[in-house]
Every structure is written in structure tokens, then in C-alpha cells.
Amino acid sequence: MKDERQTALDELREELGERHVLTGGEVERFGRDWTGKWHAAPVAVVRPADTDEVVRVVRIAARHDLAIVPVGGNTGLVGGTSNEGALMVSLERLTExxxxxxxxxxxxxxxxxxxxxxxxxxxxxxxxxxxxxxxxxxxxxxxxxxxxxxxxxxxxxxxxxxxxxxxxxxxxxxxxxxxxxxxxxxxxxxxxxxxxxxxxxxxxxxxxxxxxxxRPRHHAAALVAVRDLPAALALLRRLQAATDGAVEAFEYMPRAYMAALSEHRPDLRQPFAIHDHTVMIDLGGLSRPLDEALEDALTEAVEAGHVLDAMIAQNEAQRAHVWAMREAAAEITFTRLPIVDSDVALPLDAVARFIPEMEARLARLDDGADHLIVAHLGDGNVHLTIYPTRDEPGHLDAIREMVEDVTVEMRGSISAEHGIGLSKLATLSRRKNPVALDVMRAIKAALDPEHRMNPGKVIPSKP
Ligand SMILES: Cc1cc2nc3c(=O)[nH]c(=O)nc-3n(C[C@H](O)[C@H](O)[C@H](O)COP(=O)(O)OP(=O)(O)OC[C@H]3O[C@@H](n4cnc5c(N)ncnc54)[C@H](O)[C@@H]3O)c2cc1C
CATH class of the missing domain: 3.30.465.10 (Uridine Diphospho-n-acetylenolpyruvylglucosamine Reductase; domain 3)
Incomplete structure (x- = not known):
């Protein structure tokens, strides 16, 4: 007698065609996430062609009691697509x-x-x-x-x-x-x-x-070494005022990040010596060039002692170069294990207090631990990755809790943009308001009473 899963796969093949129900070696690339931290073997990956086929897939999964995990590019950083034995639904053919x-x-x-x-x-x-x-x-x-x-x-x-x-x-x-x-x-x-x-x-x-x-017609970009974080924020305010709010990116890369960049990406040549604090700036002007405004703001900031060094991009290739320096962050970050990665949102003026406070507490927990920070400073989002000296679950969790403590004390959020997935379930359970968690559970129960949709993610089980 055929088992339930085999029957489900046969029905899926009938609906979608053999080519669009992947199993065995074909699903390996889906079972491993971008960070390399999460591995799981789905029962199959299906590739419906349109909404009607997605509906049919969901109905077949329900009949055969299969969990469903939707997947896009599988570049999420929190283990959101990892689920042993689930049916992965890839939307890659819905490309209109x-x-x-x-x-x-x-x-x-x-x-x-x-x-x-x-x-x-x-x-x-x-x-x-x-x-x-x-x-x-x-x-x-x-x-x-x-x-x-x-x-x-x-x-x-x-x-x-x-x-x-x-x-x-x-x-x-x-x-x-x-x-x-x-x-x-x-x-x-x-x-x-x-x-x-x-x-x-x-x-x-x-x-x-x-x-x-x-589409902004004019861009002006720069890589700028600043004295410290308050000086960086003063520069941000100065630029916003001088350009009617045209700051499109204001990204923070401290010394450890620039050093890791020069180690892992020597091809991304750095225009000046490594300083303690560097920001990447991009301005987008709808109707007027912004080079002069950028230069004037930087000159004023140099005179105020806020800016120590700067390279203004002279053409599109140089602008792409400074962007590439920032965008190498994920590939530089996930190079070592064990890691405790966090993605916190803070009030802008708390970022400068958060970093030394976190460093002091980290030294007490694990004196030899390294860390790497890169931040979307313009919106207060700090990506902090800690490399502890010991790979023990209790130790990693103590470090995670410490980061949560500092974040919450500074009225921040423990997830700015990457989400919860599997990796931040314990954190959410500790830090989300319990009434809010109950409301989330009620919504989940109303829309997905059988817990079929990406089960085990986002909502921590009740203690
Ligand atoms: C190099 C790199 C840089 C990154 N930089 C940033 C950054 O600056 N800011 C940022 O926010 N994120 C960043 N990320 C992470 C970011 O969240 C993902 O890249 C992206 O948003 C996820 O898209 P994806 O298609 O890869 O989703 P996946 O990884 O496939 O899925 C992510 C989650 O969405 C769910 N999902 C996927 N498709 C659907 C669907 N059709 N319906 C319902 N649920 C679905 C999945 O089940 C999973 O839970 C970065 C990742 C990498 C690898």
C-alpha cells in the first residue's frame, strides 16, 4: 500500500506536472539556507505556475496533512524556510x-x-x-x-x-x-x-x-571617516537640512568592519586608512545635482572637527564601489562559527550608548569574544554579530540575552528587519509583550487552525 506522502506526491505531480515536483537531490539547494546555519530536508519542493495551482497545492497538502513552507530566494537570515519533512512551495514561476x-x-x-x-x-x-x-x-x-x-x-x-x-x-x-x-x-x-x-x-x-x-536624476555618494557616532549623526542632520531630506543611505561601518572588509575583500580597495568610525552616504536629488551640497556639508563638518577624512565619488563606478563596500556585509559576517547574530532597532541617539554598553557586558561574559557591527545608521538599525569563544548553548543564550537586555533598556526592538523565523523564537518569547503574543496566537489560530503554514516559526509555543 502506498504511504500518505507518496499519494500526496502523485497528486501533486498530476496537478503540476512531473517537472514541477522536485524531490531527492533536486531539493538540496532549498533545504540549506544562505547562512549555512539551517539545514532541513523537505519532502518535496513544488513549483506552481499561478495562483490556481497554489490553491490546488494547499488543498492537497491539507488532505495529506503536510506542513507548507513558502520559499522565495531562500536568502532570509533567520531560518524562516527550514522545516524537516514539509512541502516547500516555491513561487519562482509567478513572475508576471x-x-x-x-x-x-x-x-x-x-x-x-x-x-x-x-x-x-x-x-x-x-x-x-x-x-x-x-x-x-x-x-x-x-x-x-x-x-x-x-x-x-x-x-x-x-x-x-x-x-x-x-x-x-x-x-x-x-x-x-x-x-x-x-x-x-x-x-x-x-x-x-x-x-x-x-x-x-x-x-x-x-x-x-x-x-x-x-527616479532621482542626480546622485552624490561619499565614504567619510567621522570622529565618533554623535559626529556622524550631526552630519546626517546637516545633510538632511542642506538637501531637503535627500539622504537615501547613511550606513555605518566601524573599524572592525573595515578591517574584515580589507581581509575578505581586498579587491574593494579602501580610499583612506582605516578609522574608528566610517559612514557611507548616498544622496538622491530629484531635480538638482547634490555634489555641491555634499561638499559644503562635509567642509563644514571638517571645520567642526566631525569629519576626519572623506572620498566623494567622482563617477558612477566610484559610487558603485562605496556601495559594494557596504553590501559585502552579509558575506563577511557569516564566515565563522559559532555566532550570535542580532538585528536590533534603536532610537538614533541610543546607538552611540548601545555599542560601548554591549561591549562592556560582553567582556564580562566572554572576554575573548570578537564582534562585528554594521548599521543602517540613518534608521537606527544595528546588525551586531558576536563570535563567542565557546560553542555551548547556555553560553550563546546568555550572550543573546545580554544583547536583548541592552536593547530593551534603550527602548529598542530585538528584530529590526530580518524577522523572527527560528533563530529569534526564544528572544521573542522573552521580550514581546505577553498580551501581544496572545493576540498573535489568536490570529494564527483563526487563519491557520491546523498550524499548516510554516509551523514553528515566529510564534513561540506557550511556556
Ligand atoms: C546578502 C544579504 C543581504 C541582506 N540584506 C538585508 C537587508 O539589508 N535588509 C533586510 O531586511 N534583509 C536583508 N537580508 C535578508 C532578507 O530578509 C532577505 O534577503 C529577503 O527579504 C528574503 O527574500 P527571499 O525571497 O530570499 O525569502 P526567503 O528566504 O525565501 O523566505 C523568507 C521568509 O519568507 C517566507 N516566504 C517566502 N515567500 C513567501 C510567500 N510567497 N508567501 C509567504 N511567505 C513567504 C518564507 O517562508 C520565510 O519565512 C539579506 C540577506 C542576504 C543574503
């Missing part, structure tokens, strides 16, 4: 794109890759401003499900603010059509934003309507 320049919107399938969105928007002299290092792999479903942030949040906000509409296949196979192109819609609860950031635990996103922005 339709741009409406009149409404500055783009309708996309969940499988469209972020860099393709950038290219298509550029054809119409528009931009989709979300950007981060994995833009060549991350897909719509994934960056919506994680409410990704990236380097341009200081000007344009995170994913949630860039989405107008959404289509979701629910756990019971119904299609929730919220594909609005409207800028305003006050008809009851905000269901769209519930699915953005839900990490696939409430349903499968199949399509979205994205909000586009006018």
Missing part, C-alpha cells in the same frame, strides 16, 4: 510584471526577483526603492513576508510602506484578494499589513501591488 506609470504602481507575481523590479521600474523612469545585498535573489513573496528593510529606509521606509495591494492563498485554500492600487482605503482592519512580515505563517503571498517613486 505589469507597470502602470500613470499611477506609479507595479503589479507583480510573488516570484519576481527584486533586481528585476528595479530594472522594470527604471524603464519608466521610476524606482522601487527597497534595496539590499541579496536583491539579485530575493523575491517578492520573501521580501514582503519578512517586511525587509535595507539601505534606503531612511528616505523611503521599509517594505510595508511600499506595498499597496496583496493576494494571499489562505491555509484553507481560499484566495484573499486585496490587490488594491489605492493610496487610501479605510474599510476595516488592515489585513494587508498583517500578511507583510508574517513570514509565511498565515498564508502564501501570490501577488502584490507595489508603490513606485520618481
Amino acid at each position: 510584471i505589469a507597470v502602470n506609470p500613470d499611477t506609479a504602481t507595479m503589479q507583480v507575481g510573488a516570484g519576481v526577483v527584486l533586481s528585476d523590479i528595479h530594472d522594470r521600474a527604471a524603464h519608466h523612469d521610476l524606482i522601487f526603492p527597497l534595496t539590499f545585498g541579496a536583491r539579485g535573489s530575493a523575491r517578492v513573496g520573501g521580501f514582503l513576508a519578512t517586511n525587509a528593510g535595507g539601505s534606503n529606509v531612511v528616505r523611503y521606509g521599509a517594505t510595508r510602506g511600499l506595498v499597496l495591494g496583496l493576494e494571499v492563498v489562505l491555509a484553507d485554500g481560499r484566495v484573499l484578494d486585496l490587490m488594491s492600487h489605492l493610496r487610501k482605503d479605510n474599510t476595516g482592519y488592515d489585513l494587508r499589513d498583517l500578511f507583510i512580515g508574517a513570514e509565511g505563517t498565515l498564508g502564501i503571498i501570490t501577488a502584490a501591488v507595489l508603490r513606485l517613486a520618481p
